[in-house]
Amino acid sequence: MDIENIGFETINLGHGSGGELTRNLLDKIIFKTFSNPFLDQKHDGSIVKIEGEIAISTDSFVITPIFFKGGNIGSLAVHGTVNDVAMCGAIPKYLSLAFIVEEGLKVSEFIKIVQSVKKAADESGVLIITGDTKVVERGKGDKIFINTTGFGAVHAKATISVNNIKEGDKILVNGFIAQHGMAIMSEREGLEFESTIESDSTNLNFLVTDLLDAFGDKIKLFRDPTRGGLGTVLHEIANDINKGIFIKEIYIPLEKQVAAACEMLGLDPMYVANEGVFLVIVDPSIEQEVLALMRNHKKGKNAALIGEFTNEHPNKVVMQSLIGGKRIVSPLVGEQLPRIC
Amino acid sequence: MDIENIGFETINLGHGSGGELTRNLLDKIIFKTFSNPFLDQKHDGSIVKIEGEIAISTDSFVITPIFFKGGNIGSLAVHGTVNDVAMCGAIPKYLSLAFIVEEGLKVSEFIKIVQSVKKAADESGVLIITGDTKVVERGKGDKIFINTTGFGAVHAKATISVNNIKEGDKILVNGFIAQHGMAIMSEREGLEFESTIESDSTNLNFLVTDLLDAFGDKIKLFRDPTRGGLGTVLHEIANDINKGIFIKEIYIPLEKQVAAACEMLGLDPMYVANEGVFLVIVDPSIEQEVLALMRNHKKGKNAALIGEFTNEHPNKVVMQSLIGGKRIVSPLVGEQLPRIC
Known part of the structure; x- marks a missing residue:
């Protein structure tokens, strides 16, 4: 034009x-x-x-x-x-x-x-x-x-509902978290020349369709952790169905540069917004196949299993930290990053 | 609450x-x-x-x-x-x-x-x-x-398209024009205590359904003259189909108080926004029946025939004024009333 x-x-x-x-x-x-x-x-x-x-x-x-x-x-x-x-x-x-x-x-x-x-x-x-x-x-x-x-x-094979989730269902994520939020924060804080962090903003629909084609009703839920980040969304899901979630920090895909930027700005990546990230909650029987399919797709190369549902601590998200201790992941309360989307 | x-x-x-x-x-x-x-x-x-x-x-x-x-x-x-x-x-x-x-x-x-x-x-x-x-x-x-x-x-009976309009098709309006715009302008100009002009903002869907139920494909077009007002919308329709429109000012429903407010503020009611007004363009054979139905409905009590389509002056809206002369109704060019909706 x-x-x-x-x-x-x-x-x-x-x-x-x-x-x-x-x-x-x-x-x-x-x-x-x-x-x-x-x-x-x-x-x-x-x-x-x-x-x-x-x-x-x-x-x-x-x-x-x-x-x-x-x-x-x-x-x-x-x-x-x-x-x-x-x-x-x-x-x-x-x-x-x-x-x-x-x-x-x-x-x-x-x-x-x-x-x-x-x-x-x-x-x-x-x-x-x-x-x-x-x-x-x-x-x-x-x-x-x-x-x-x-x-x-x-989708003809979709039976997506939070109510289909059972104890033992696995939680997978398609790739690195916190990239969108940290890209925006880097621009705002004037760090853009030092940082090469890019927003992960992208479409996820084709990967979602492939997953539904392949696994149908074995897929319980899709959810994208945008505003509020991964921590808030996991907390919401746990609360919606009165179940607990157990995740391991070491499994959560987080790029070194993004982790460093979070540390520098005092932000917890669990609450930083994503735009190209989604969670897939699946029946445990298909965990490996789902991971394989995702890793073969360009929007899921860094897919990982991050945790599972449990009846042990209903309404709570418990995370085993890198150094082995356990902590409760609360939802974001105030405003970590205003106007992130 | x-x-x-x-x-x-x-x-x-x-x-x-x-x-x-x-x-x-x-x-x-x-x-x-x-x-x-x-x-x-x-x-x-x-x-x-x-x-x-x-x-x-x-x-x-x-x-x-x-x-x-x-x-x-x-x-x-x-x-x-x-x-x-x-x-x-x-x-x-x-x-x-x-x-x-x-x-x-x-x-x-x-x-x-x-x-x-x-x-x-x-x-x-x-x-x-x-x-x-x-x-x-x-x-x-x-x-x-x-x-x-x-x-x-x-609607099962709807065949609404500007392309169905023929020479001789009649243009009807459901009621008084320019009320919404003048209600807003009165508030802005601090005239609200002197004026009792109310916005005509309302839903028109039930009257539209009744019209389609009764007259089906004899109804060519519905159009609501919101931003830009009646003048702009008529001009757009004429231009879309390369036909002329002839209207008579005397037929256009305009409340005295609204007319007076327009004059005081130097505004032409033909370009003042409406929110509860719509045009119905119909086959000439049903003009009287449509008017009767509209006047029986609470959203069309002041319905009127305001003009018709002609091949005589393609792309032009010609209005016979109150005192008998004719003028061309141009579209609104700049901004008469910003942020009216």
């Missing part, structure tokens, strides 16, 4: 008016980038068909900074919602896309974000079918916020 | 962390208010079933002030999206609900908004099935922004 043909360098309130300026912005940037038979109707809504059960998930993205190592708010807004739909045991198909832009955002930045949305959507196999653009005055927003809502078809 | 049992008076960054404070906010306010079998799963997404074709529409609401005569940002966020789904010729069923809250918002205000969402959703016959809550720092938002995405089942 040639910025010189756009005809304006910053986005102003008029672009949110619903009038000619809005149409201009949409025609020159949005419709041009995402053109598909649904969106090309240029109506206020779109009509689609999804057979069977439909999984729906929504998220607003307010991350700061909007550009970071490994992605930007645009790619994140696609991955976040695509993954939430996948975590329901579904195959993501369509996304809605709604922007709240702060007056004064550079058009060049907006285009970069829109193009990242497009690339991430293409790579994830989803279409942007409807959208909205609002503009708020300077000082009433923060560059750009994005909402995406995703729709997908529930 | 008893504010004293909530335990906190303002919303802070921790409520957007994804940890215990978030869970607390959700449990005490959101899940309690909207409890239904979909939402009660407390998962990141929901699973629903909709037979046949599905209409989807998304909108972010950034209106200021957030409370106004005739509604607030919560009721507006339901009506706006319910109506957009209805305009697709569909029966709205489900909404997602995503908040971006500015740190410091009073919990009492948040509860008032959430309860308005609930009331408007109940009245519109839709369920809130999934949601998200983010919090941004003071000065990085403006109290609260809301995104809703709506899903509905396309």
Whole structure:
């Protein structure tokens, strides 16, 4: 897209008016980038068909900074919602896309974000079918916020439910934790030149589909530990079903550089946000096969078994630490990392 | 809901962390208010079933002030999206609900908004099935922004498309225009004590369903003239299909008080936003029957025929003014009323 043909360098309130300026912005940037038979109707809504059960998930993205190592708010807004739909045991198909832009955002930045949305959507196999653009005055927003809502078809073999989990079920993770949060923190703390930590923001839907194809109802639950991190999500699951979780710290995949950054900033990686990480909870009989499948997939190369469910300490997550002692993993209480997604 | 049992008076960054404070906010306010079998799963997404074709529409609401005569940002966020789904010729069923809250918002205000969402959703016959809550720092938002995405089942008799419109097709409107925009402007300009103008924000889905039940494919198009107003929307339709539109100003329902407020503030009611107004474009053979049905419905008491399609001046909307002259209705170019929805 040639910025010189756009005809304006910053986005102003008029672009949110619903009038000619809005149409201009949409025609020159949005419709041009995402053109598909649904969106090309240029109506206020779109009509689609999804057979069977439909999984729906929504998220607003307010991350700061909007550009970071490994992605930007645009790619994140696609991955976040695509993954939430996948975590329901579904195959993501369509996304809605709604922007709240702060007056004064550079058009060049907006285009970069829109193009990242497009690339991430293409790579994830989803279409942007409807959208909205609002503009708020300077000082009433923060560059750009994005909402995406995703729709997908529930996988025919999926029987995902927290209630299917039994004692002895295994907890697997697809790869290194805490990368997204630490990439963002490194940017904020001005460590970006020393650090090469990249956000792990990516789509997980194809690996989820492969797992469902192969193992069906032996898979009890998918869950992505985004805000609140691994510790908070494990705690939530344990509490939802009145069971205990036992994990070993030594099994949790954590890159050295990320561990070092966490230590330097005084953060516990168990509560740092992830964007390309998910937990799979499976029947113990398939543990090894699941691990093998995941490690063969590019989104699961560093997959690991981290723990299992137990009836011994209901509602509690107990972690055996690196040096052998045991500690209880509480949920995150306050705010470790604001505006991480 | 008893504010004293909530335990906190303002919303802070921790409520957007994804940890215990978030869970607390959700449990005490959101899940309690909207409890239904979909939402009660407390998962990141929901699973629903909709037979046949599905209409989807998304909108972010950034209106200021957030409370106004005739509604607030919560009721507006339901009506706006319910109506957009209805305009697709569909029966709205489900909404997602995503908040971006500015740190410091009073919990009492948040509860008032959430309860308005609930009331408007109940009245519109839709369920809130999934949601998200983010919090941004003071000065990085403006109290609260809301995104809703709506899903509905396309009506079995609906064949809504701008391409079905023929010369001679009639344009009807369900009631008084410009009320929403002028209610908001009156608040902003400090005229609220002199003025009793209320926003017309309401759901239109039941009237739309009645029209489709009765007239099926004789109805060519529904369209709600929200941002940009009646003038902009008519211009868009004319341009989409390369036809002309001829309307008579005298037919356009406009309340005296609203007309006076427009004059005082120098605004053209043709470009003022509406929230409870929609256009129905119909085959000329059913014009009288459609009018009769609408006038019998509480959302269409002041329905009127305002004009028709013609091949005489393609792409142009021509209005015969009150005093008999003709003028071209151009689309809104800049920003007449920022943040009106």
